Amino acid sequence: MILCAGVNTPAHLLSTLTIMSFFVAEHITKNYASHRALDDVSIEIPEGAIYGLLGPNGAGKTSLIRIITQITGPDSGQLFFKGKPLAISDMSRIGYLPEERGLYKKMKVGEQAVYLARLKGISRSEAIRQLKAWFEKFGIAAWWDKKVEELSKGMAQKVQFITTVLHQPEMLIFDEPFSGFDPINVELLKKEILELRQKGTTIIFSTHNMSSVEEICSHIALINKSHKIVEGPINEIREKYANNSYQLSIRPNDEIDVEELAGKEFEVLSNRTEGIRQDIVLQKLTDCPTNTLLSRFIGHTDILSYDKIIPSMHDIFIKLVKEQ
């Protein structure tokens, strides 16, 4: 989890600085004919964050994104972009890569990318210049004059990614950006997303892939059944749902009694020996310092590692959604 730690550092910075919120949605409610898609949902996206928008299918994520991108309007509630009410002119400052995304099959790749760029307000010559550079970078320059239907799914996704970020929006919204990519291209895309964040772009990121959430998101919001359940910096949330359990790995030693050493402060949840390694999971029952356990074992055997078990986003997600 070295990469994870590196990525997460700015998140700590952000949470301590509590700088101005880049994008705010307040009390958003949206009704469709037969159901309520969003019920009094408020979110706050800090500047420079990679903000994970999580939730099961049909929770209301896409409805919220469509309201943020001004594709539809909310029935009630307010939206603020950099402190000001969201306006139509902000459309060109936001980039959106929808989950269900397509291209005109019969159009040439380059022509189409230029068309999409021009709709975002870039002049034709500027669009061509920048697109050529991006195409070069993504290794699809040779496909400029090919028709879209000749592209593989991965290549089409690259084109879509490029056209989303080309106009250098201040805020980017990616809805399931990695679907359809092979692992190599997923890495390429992650690198690009992190690079964009480095340049100061605020990113909203909607996905079901929890490992990528842990890897790149600094903040998350979980939406379920039209309600926001939880929101905040990802590390704080994970910390919050940790339940005081620890994993202790030692060299196996027949002479020690694990139960006895754990004492009444710790309950042994599992105890497994595999070759030259013994993993013990314990639950802390009292408010004693965590070092208490370590000091009891330290004289009896080699200690390989001692970790507080922090639940994965995957576990938190499932726990919260099931609870509701």
Next chain:
Amino acid sequence: MNKIFIIIGREFTTRVKKKSFLITTIAVPLLFVAFYAFLMWMMLKKDTQERQIAVINASSIKTPLEKINNTNFIYTDENITQEESADYLQKNGYYAILWIPANVMEEADITINSFSQIPPELESNIHTQLQNKIENIKKAAVITETNLPDLEKKLNATKTPVKIRTLKQSDTGEAKESSSAIASIIGLIAGMAIYMFIFLYASVVMRGVIEEKTNRIIEVLVSSVKPFQFLMGKIIGVASVGLVQFLIWIFIGLISVMALLSAFMPNIDMESLRNTTDLVAMAQTNNLDVEQLEMVKNIAQTIAPSYIISFFAAFIFFFLAGYLLYASIFAAIGAAVDNETDSQQFMTPLTIVLVAALYIGIAAMRNPETSIVYWASFVPFTSPVVMLVRMAFGVPTWELLVSAALLIAAFIFFTWLSAKIYRVGILMYGKKPSWKELYKWLKY
């Protein structure tokens, strides 16, 4: 606003650049023109084949048949029977052999034997010539028999040529000669063209919308442009494709009509023909048939330049406004469904209305004064087709303006309505919506 032009640009260029556009716009009409030119040439071509036909004449008439164009009749005294005819034709190299029975004056049953198929034109010429000959002989016999003075003259005087001039009475009291037959044909052709254009290009809009929806490209687009902007750009873009195609067709049509006229028609000054009163004199100076010239004069008077200009203006207006009305509704249908098959349910009522418009237009050609034709020329969904046919017979200006205003109002209203359905529909997938659901979408 700028974005609309970018959208119009794409909708236009991607369609115009297609091979199928070039083929239907230029190659197909050229083929048609070539085909009709060929037909006319074939029809007007003189029969130049030299033929010798042997005649076995058993009747008392001396020469019942005389030279027709390049066909000569050779009278022979030999008595050839049907059975011998094949040998006889081969031996003498005649084209055919023809028997005239002895009782031809009473019962003219003629038999012609030939190895070839006798051309219908030659057959009918033989028929007419023989019939006239017999008639004349009988007539002469009657004249001598009755011995009445000037009987021949009197008989000829019983034939009275009937001519009809149709005059169009205008409000100012002057009556202008016009041929309603020709005018109504032009009106119907224009009405049918509008009917086809609406169907063709409104369907193009619908298919485009369905393509964007199923392709999910629309998801990407609506984060850059408002759905209404996009819809308008698309409709206008496709309309310009249609307009360009039509102007090219009209251009090709005019050029080829002029070319055909100069190739097959006598060279007459249309303006002087339109105003002439002495057709007979004009026919003589141009060495022409008076009847033919009269027909040409009728056409020339009906399609006078002033008529053409006002008709053309009305045509372009109804053509575009009718298309805009239907295209926006077709676009809404396209947005509501997931594929073309599902669109049938919503298309059917529109198709019925449009087909009804065409049939009312055809009815208007027969009688432009019926009440259904009158009202259909005001109802926006039928007026583009029906009003054009009515226009051929002359319509008061105020009626034309009311019809146009209603059409514009309907276009604005239905575009507003369709845009609402479109906006919701393009982002809805899954089941086919019912009419009730579409109604709900209006209220989103």
